[in-house]
Amino acid sequence: MSKHGWHADASEILRVGEGFRLADIDPATTPGYQGDKRRGQKDLATRVHDLDELQERLWAESRADETTDAVLLVLQAMDSAGKGGIVRHVVGGVDPQGVELAAFKAPTDEERAQDFLWRIEKRLPAPGYIGVFDRSHYEDVLIGKVRALADAAEIERRYDAINEFEARVAATGTRIIKVMLHISPQEQTERLMERLDRPDKHWKYNPGDVDERMLWPDYMDAYQRVFDRTSTDAAPWYVVPADHKWYARLAVQELLLAALKDIDPQWPVADFDVAAEKARLAAS
């Protein structure tokens, strides 16, 4: 019996490849994982130590100027799908010093006056960091498309611009992991209703969320188009079924682990004479 519940490689099984159809994915499933919520939570807690050590190694390498590697996790989803929980429970498990979070809201006037990738480029993770985008440049081809904030030709131009941009970022050593957290409309009803039921959750509720919700099929079409056009070798998409929060967290943790294992960061070798320093320290 394996030490944990994964019986398949999450980065293979969740990856958006040739012929992928979002409509075929059931948000209530737990692909590649054998186990219930309890086991999932236990695995999450156990594997955070691996993530933690790999992140520290990566950080150490970058402090020693020995790497340009970084990780960028892009999170996209319908409202209430659990982006915040990923940030908190997965990314929150590693040393905050090595994490750069960027939450992208509707662009400001200043941002709108620039190309849509301008504000994104400024928030790319530096070497040694795990960067997390809570929403991203994909909003410009999601709500941008659904709400016709840009015309069709411009949306097409953006897919290409994104691919070129991401290829350039990946070439510098940044592992890009693009995740769509996929919930069902039924699950969203429950989660939004809970926000309405609890006064301590009212602040999380935005009447605009229901407006977007009414455009669900249009959003799913826009996501499908995003996957068709922008799931590349340099920056693949992963669709993570997210009706079970515990599974979504575990799966994203697994994707981060895979990216860090691919980097395979090593503790830097001392650039000083260890024995001489011991003597100096002892004498000081």
Next chain:
Amino acid sequence: MSKHGWHADASEILRVGEGFRLADIDPATTPGYQGDKRRGQKDLATRVHDLDELQERLWAESRADETTDAVLLVLQAMDSAGKGGIVRHVVGGVDPQGVELAAFKAPTDEERAQDFLWRIEKRLPAPGYIGVFDRSHYEDVLIGKVRALADAAEIERRYDAINEFEARVAATGTRIIKVMLHISPQEQTERLMERLDRPDKHWKYNPGDVDERMLWPDYMDAYQRVFDRTSTDAAPWYVVPADHKWYARLAVQELLLAALKDIDPQWPVADFDVAAEKARLAAS
């Protein structure tokens, strides 16, 4: 029997007040706390939930534009005193979305061309955030004084500039908590020796640390002068004995809790019609 080991108010007992003398503080003590490492670690884990909820309330208020309050934790210490551990084990316990970390290294040429507070001001926490400064503008009156990087008149000017700056920041609603983690030279020897003994810790060791260590008495004098000149009502200093890492973490957690309790953030009241939204959601 109290639920936790604190028998005194950390923000009273650790505060640098009139007549404070650093030389009187024993780094191996655990003021205000009754209990050993084991109990301390348990309390740390328990009380992180309080910190977490208070931070979420503060964050919620700021999302609803209902507050300009924020918290700024300034961490200063001799090398290896445990700043990183505070960031990780205390600050790391709250939602990373509400935290802004800034690590200040030796200033760049661009920064040096400006007033010493220029780079600091840019990293102040926005409303709703807990900001953490890993080193700070105090380096400019610590290493700045000890290494005579500025003349005596300039150092004097800086104390006043700091007090004016911090008073202005506090007036906007930011609770400023300035912490010196106080270790003994003996404890530092052990910690630096451990870094030299372990290849996975070599990257944390910097031969320059021993150079600074040799100036220990000068640094203590410089800290004393900082406390005399800049522990104000608007921005008090706290000296936290730090030979016991578990105590230092617990104490800083307590100081953060006190600042958040002082803010007393409340869940924002809905600015929409809850019943109407429930009906809309159910119908959607």
